[in-house]
Amino acid sequence: PPASSAYPAPYGAGGGAALSLxxxxxxxxxxxxxxxxxxxxxxxxxxxxxxxxxxxxxxxxxxxxxxxxxxxxxxxxxxxxxxxxxxxxxxxxxxxxxxGALPRLGAILKDGLADVKARATALGNLTKCVITVTSDGAGTRSHHAALLRAGVVDNLIELLKRAGEGPVRKNAAVALARLARNPECLARIRELDGMRILMALGRELTT
Structure with a gap:
């Protein structure tokens, strides 16, 4: 039948695909x-x-x-x-x-700390999102501020403490290092002793 509200247009029809669930x-x-x-x-x-x-x-x-x-x-x-x-x-x-992804990602990160092992896949991908959002050309000051307000800095530090050696901890450290480029985030990282943790993990980040 023709595309309608009951039958969404297929991929390639009507200007391309869009999710409509x-x-x-x-x-x-x-x-x-x-x-x-x-x-x-x-x-x-x-x-x-x-x-x-x-x-x-x-x-x-x-x-x-x-x-x-x-x-x-x-x-x-x-x-x-x-x-x-x-x-x-x-x-x-x-x-x-x-x-509006950043506040929700912050909430999921906090929730995931209750069982880091069980939610390792989600936490690994979530930290990838933070890395991408704070990458050169993308990590504007407003992005950093939103992540700070969402508790992401605090909870990344807690994730570093709880996660064992592996991709989750490495991603969390990279994300935190990116956030440290922002003065407000850096101040919070220092307040929570996050710089000492990052320094201790320096070798892991380069392997």
Whole structure:
């Protein structure tokens, strides 16, 4: 049948693809998020997910994840993996930030500290998001300030203390080092003794 509100236009029709998901049961939301994360690993899927409007929609799904109950964490893990992989341009990064991702990422980071091992995949991808948002050309002062307000600096330091050696701790250290370029973030890092922790992990960061 022709594309309509009941039958969304397929990829390539009507100017390209855009995510348009109706309200779904939590278990289906989880499965859809996992499928989107797998699609992002494929070149064609990544090209679609990297569109600014689709990144904004992913953030919208992430910011409403509290309603998914027992499926919340697995849904969040998949959405964060998708966002981390699809933020490939400055416009995409701006779309993620403008859609309100940073406060939600801060909340998920804090929540993940309760069981770092169980949520290692999500925390690893979440710290990748922070690294991308604070990269040269993307990490504006407003991004740093938003991350600081969201408690990301405090919780990255706590993550460094709790995570064992491996990608999660390494990503957290890199993210914190990027944030340290901002004077306000640096002051908070020093206040929480984060510089000493980063110095102690220096060898790990270079291997």
């Amino acid at each position: 109706p309200p779904v049961p939590p278990v289906l939301a989880e499965r859809c998020a996992q499928l989107l994360a797998r699609l992002t690993q494929q070149p064609d899927g990544l090209a679609v997910m990297a569109k600014e409007d689709n990144l904004a929609r992913l953030v919208k799904l992430l910011t409403s994840s509290e309603k998914y109950g027992e499926h919340r964490e697995r849904t969040e893990d998949a959405l964060i993996r998708c966002i981390a992989g699809a933020m490939t341009t400055a416009a995409g990064i701006a779309a993620v930030v403008d859609a």
